[in-house]
Each structure stands twice: as structure tokens, then as C-alpha cells.
Amino acid sequence: MLDVRKIRENPDFYRERLARRNSGDDLLIAQVLVLDEQRRKRLQENEALKSERNRTSKEIGAIKSKGGDASEPTARMKLVGDQIAKLDQELATIETEQSDILLRIPNINHDSVPVGTSAEDNRIERVVGEKAEFTFKPRPHWEIGTELGLIDLEAATKISGSGFIVFKGLGARLERALISYLLDLHTTHHGYTEVSTPFLVRGESMQGTSQLPKFAEDMYRVEEAPPLYLVPTAEVPVTNLHREELLSADKLPIRYAAYTPCFRREAGSAGKDTRGLIRVHQFDKVELVHIVTPEESYATLEVLVGHAERVLQDLGLHYRVLSLCTGDIGFGAAKCYDLEVWAPGVGAWLEVSSCSNFEDFQARRMNLRYKNSEGKNIFCHTLNGSGLALPRLFIALLETYQQADGHILIPEPLRPYLGGRKEI
């Protein structure tokens, strides 16, 4: 969420920066300003009335304690009370309207973010490794995986419908191995604290990390009172761990690594990437979350990307790093790098990680602050990145390490997690 006061001070800056996103959100600034004007006018009026009431009420108390007659001021304050009630009502309406709009305005992008209108305009930062060479035509993962009995997509459809996966035998084992491997790597080598959080969260948490109110249709909702949401990413429960907190400076930086399944309705994407495991409604992911001071958030973003890249390097996979442009970047992100791994079977780059700096956008929504050395309360900066998302990593491994005889080689780092196996 953006700071209304800053918008008030420099509306043109916000209009111009939001216009870069090409989403039409710059037009909302005018609405915010009108409501803000109305709000402050009534607020001042209301506070003056309350001040008068407080003062007079004390006088009434003094008169009564001396046994005097206070009927005149009492009657007068009754009228003032009615006015206050009316203004309170109006203020509540305006404030709700204003925050409804503010919650739907995306974040301002960092200066280094390329300006563009679509994924075409994303900037390729670097390409690491090379495309694997084959003496045969590389096959897609659904063929390899089904043939080796690692996945059963028909069974998944029977149980839950399209967009779900059943892993079997060594496939299930590989999935579990990857989760363990990723958590071990990040906790022992990159200094993350492992956390295991609920998979169902309340609406407040979704609003804190900015999935709500705008993206309700992307999520699975459980009809409770109040409703619960299936997490679309561990970012939600993990970042919200410190919602409504005032952290002491020595607590920062905080680094969490968490495994969760992720549930996504992916509305509107029907027909795209529907084969195999590329786009599914439920998938596993290990997520990395940082809570830091504003001074260090951009340096941290580079470190975070490095942690995600390390996985692909260690597993010997070919990948590239993109800096998302203003037209493609996510709602809450100020800056975002995507990691795409090469999948030779399907012949495509697949997004396996998205590493973002939200600056104070999420912290403001969840009121997450820390006390700095001067004793001032400052909103923290939050970041998160996948480290990594599993099905697509699974795809890349199957397709990259497929052999002519139909088997798959296991990269060295994963072997201890698969009972020492070199091949599936």
C-alpha cells in the first residue's frame, strides 16, 4: 500500500510512475486525493467538536461535584454529540472508500526496472550454462515420467480434475528429495531459518501480502466464518509471521525458508501450458523470505537471487535471469527478477523462481515495523523468492538428464536423497 501523505505531497510523481505500469492505475490517484480532502476536512471539524465536548464535560463534572446545576451545558453537549455521531459516520464511509482504492493501487517500481508493456520487454540480465545436446530428439517430461512410472496424470484427473499431479514410486521420492535438498541447502549454507506454517490463512494475511482484495478469483477459498484461503505461496503465511509487530533493530535481518504446497486457480489461463506439469492447481515450493531495513533491501535482493540461482547451478541446469519490466511485474513488487530454466523436451524457458523486493508495500499493509537506532519506528522492507518451485524443476531435471535408453541421470547433489541412486 502506498502512503497517502506522500501521494498528497507529490501526486505527479505517483501518477507518472504508475502510468509506467500501463494498467490505468494512475487514474486512481485523483480519486484518492478527492477523498483525502473530504476526509481531512471532516476530521478537523470533528476533532474540534470532540475537543469542545471533552472540555465541557469536565466542567460539568466540576459543577456537579459542587452540587450545582449543569442542565444547560449538558443539553448543549447532547447536540454536539449528535453532530459528532454524524461526522463519525461520514468519516467511516470515506475512510473505507479511500482504503478500498489504496489497497488496489500497485506498488511504484524502482528506477532500474525496465519500462515496457509486456513480457516481450523484460530485460535478460544473464544466461547461465548451455542448452543440453542430444543425439536423439529429446522427449517431453510427460512421456518420460509416465513411461518410468514417476507420474500418473490420468489418475490425478480422476481424483481431482485437470491441473493436478499424482507422483508415484521414485517420482514421489524425487519430489520429496527435492524438498529436503532445497531446505537443507538454504538452511545450512545460506543462513535461513526453516519454518513450517499453516496452509490455510485468513483474509487479513492475504491482504497483508497483497493477494487481496484484488486477486480473490485466483485463490481457493474455504467457506468458513471468517473464510480461509489456501495459500498460493508460502510468502503469505511466512511474511505474515510478523504482522502487527514492532521489531527491535537487532532482530533484523530475518531470513526464513519454508516448504508449502501452493494452490492456484489460475483463472483465465485455460488452454495455455496445459500439458504435463507445467501449469497446475497445486504444486510444491520452497520459498525464501527476508525482512530487512530499507537501507539494505536492494543489496538483499541480489543476494536472494543468488541463493535461488545456486540451486540451478548445483543441479547443472541451464537458466536465464530476467528483470521484469513495468508492464509485466507483479502488483506489489518494486523490482523483480524471474529465473527461467530451459526444458529441452518442451523446448521452452520455464519460470521456476520469482524474486521480488516489495520495499515497504507489504509492511505498510500488515503494519510491520522496527525501531531504528534513533528510536524511530520505520516500516520494514520485505522480499521473497522461490527457491525453487518444484514441478518445473522436476520437468527440467527429467528433460535435461534423459538418456537415449529412456532413463534419467540423477545430478550429484540429489543422490544422497535418493538412496545413492545415480539413475532412474
Add this chain to the structure above:
RNA sequence: GGACAGGUGGCUGAGUGGUUGAAGGCACUCGACUCGAAAUCGAGCGUACCCUCUAAAGGUACCGUGGGUUCGACUCCCACCCUGUCCGCCA
């Protein structure tokens, strides 16, 4: 699910209709004492918003949350949430 107890500042803990933003204690900051430290003494020390020369001073709100009664609510009434203890049920 049932019964009881309780939710007050960074922590602890008073406060049952009117100078209570909130006693006392702890912690913290500054100062005095000291060669230095401890102890002791003195002073200070919540958050958000509005206003504003992002000065000083002021104003408003906040004692789990949301309503209600009242000129006035931490204090009275209603609903809800959470925590603890005991009982029941259960992986």
C-alpha cells in the same frame, strides 16, 4: 463441545462513571556520585493521525475487537475473538 478464570504501555501490575495517557515496579536514556563499575539519587521515556516552517506548542483517538447507555466510559450493558486451567471428544 462444556465449565471457570483472565485480556491494561517493551515487560510486570494498580485502577469499578468525571484533572487516568493511565499509580507503583522493572527495563531503557540522560545527569549526579565514583579512579571505574555496582548500588544510590535526580530527570526523562507509548503509538497513530490532524495541524504545522517534516520547529515549538496544540488537538483527536487508542486500556482484546465491535456495538450500546451517558454531557462524559479503562470503569456500566450486549455480542464476538483470544489466552489459561479443568472436563469431554479425537489424529
